């Protein structure tokens with residue numbers, strides 16, 4: 001028989017959100033007819049905006065006619081979309097990013113998971129804790145995480161706790177990491193770093209020669225002026241950071257699938273012989289080999305959200321979810337619960353009441369409120385004692401969930 005990649009046997013048996021989905025389906029099956037409000041996985045409920053939908057239809061028509069048909073596209077993404085992104089997300093905001101530094105993909109999950117392909121197998125990795133499980137699980141798969149201790153920590157991962165105790169601002173590590181995963185606005189805590197707090201990390205990476213993998217999937221939810229939407233707003237970041245973005249939460253593309261990664265031209269890594277190698281070149285090599293690009297239809301839909309109409313429509317959707325986040329935050333705090341995030345983010349991070357465990361609170365909300373959250377411990381050891389709720393439901397379901405939880409009088 002074939003030998004498997006043994007690292008997979010070290011992983012928890014199921015991916016966090018698949019595990020929760022299974023539990024909720026079992027609960028729903030044994031409680032037929034009950035209205036369950038799902039605020040677990042960050043999946044959106046608003047449809048894609050009309051501008052994107054119309055572009056999809058036009059692109060379908062293109063694909064249906066010999067004269068306009070497009071087959072394989074460029075692996076890095078069509079120029080029309082990369083130009084729209086460079087202008088719309090960066091240059092128009094005074095940030096230096098060119099179209100050829102952008103790699104369009106089927107989403108930030110794939111890119112944050114695959115980026116490890118271009119890094120050495122013994123790379124020391126640091127990540128905030130709690131964290132988006134993709135970062136940790138893909139490093140386990142690659143054999144970089146070491147062994148899992150009884151405290152829930154992997155021996156080779158450098159943990160950067162973000163908890164109420166440190167105001168959700170990670171401290172610099174005492175041990176030097178080669179790579180640092182940062183996600184802000186943060187998944188799962190919904191908290192943010194200000195420009196000066198992020199600068200501390202960019203300065204550290206410049207000093208120590210570390211690479212920052214900056215996941216900005218939730219940047220569209222930022223409204224506080226002191227909060228950066230891109231790491232490239234910080235001086236020097238082009239020399240130390242890769243940025244990941246997604247259209248999933250921004251424009252309702254969780255089903256369509258589209259995102260992108262920015263790798264500045266000057267960003268380099270070291271080869272075994274000590275020579276400097278462009279990370280842009282390596283990623284391009286990786287993508288051209290393993291990826292045939294996001295679909296033409298999807299990329300035309302993504303392009304449309306940069307039109308004047310598209311921008312306005314997307315802003316309305318973001319405002320819709322931000323309204324939900326505010327409803328949750330206000331009601332849950334009024335009900336005496338300790339709640340964080342939710343201001344520049346679609347996630348609310350709730351402290352479990354009375355020292356309850358994350359899973360205990362998850363079960364309680366499901367059984368007594370028919371509300372699904374995500375247990376904080378699923379995101380890492382520092383997530384124990386918390387639970388995440390998303391703001392992606394409808395206004396009605398959000399208000400109902402908030403009042404059901406408040407009625408528990410915890």
Ligand code: MLT
Pocket residue numbers: 040041042043109132187248
């Ligand atoms: C989440 O719930 O954390 C996200 O939806 C997961 C994802 O984007 O893959």
